[in-house]
Amino acid sequence: MGKEALPVKPIFLTDIRNIINSARHNAVRSVDYCRVQMYWHIGQRIFEEEQQGKERADYGTYLIKNLAKSLEPEYGSGFSYRQLAFCRQFYRLYPIVNAVRSQLNWTQYRLLIQMDDPDKREYYELEAVNNGWTAREMERQIHSQLYERLLLSNDKEAVLAVARKKRVPQTPQEIIKDPMILEFLGLERKAEYYESDMENAIITHLQQFLLEMGNGFTFVARQKRLLLEDDEFFADLVLYNRILRCFVVIEIKTGKLTHQDIGQLQMYVNYFDRKEKLPEENPTIGILLCSAKNDTAVKMTLPEDNRTILAS
Structure with missing residues (x-):
């Protein structure tokens, strides 16, 4: 009888997959960087040739147009007039090749040089x-x-x-944006939304939401239950920021912000400071995510030295 095939150990399979995925990722990055280097050198050569005819004002334009006519039929649209003009601009903005970062691809550099x-x-x-x-x-x-x-x-x-x-950022304002742009939630344009609609959309697009929030955010809880004697309260979203080293409690309000909303969020912030925060951590931050706000009302509701409650 032949030997039965032994099952592959999960940790062994994971290691092999990681090796393959890492090699593929590095191969793509290597190709991207070689492409960036190619366009940099093309830009350098165009610029040097252009300088030889600098007494003619339109020499550079004609040079690139004629070059594109020669290259595009042979090498494709990656060498069009527009692309070659980007190459020249790329070299002019990054005249030292060592300043070109291997982590960025050509599409990103095209965005930057504009x-x-x-x-x-x-x-x-x-x-x-x-x-x-x-x-x-x-x-x-x-x-x-x-x-x-x-x-x-x-x-x-x-x-x-x-x-x-x-x-290192010292205050919430250095990380958290106001306003926030949440078009990635994919919500239809409607006159009204329930807070639960937006909360569900945020959870569905959590990675993009954390990126929009700013650097260092991680997810902790949704509808976090807070029990105060016999009363239950639920905080919409709870995050943690590794840079500021503090909890971040988010309340979602689809209507215009009221002073009652601010008071409720202040209670949640106080709860986390007194019940959840460790001694070495910084005070909890509260964010009211709302569709409209009255900055004056926010300031009047909160203490003058407020640094922990934000409306965005």
């Missing part, structure tokens, strides 16, 4: 590397004006210092 503001360009470049953004996620953050939203409550140097990893 930005006129160098600080804005640097911010998205650094954050894409720091957070491992795909090209699609990077494009979404740009179109939702992440940089501009952070500047509404922070100064430019502080925002760039965090992206450069020269400082």
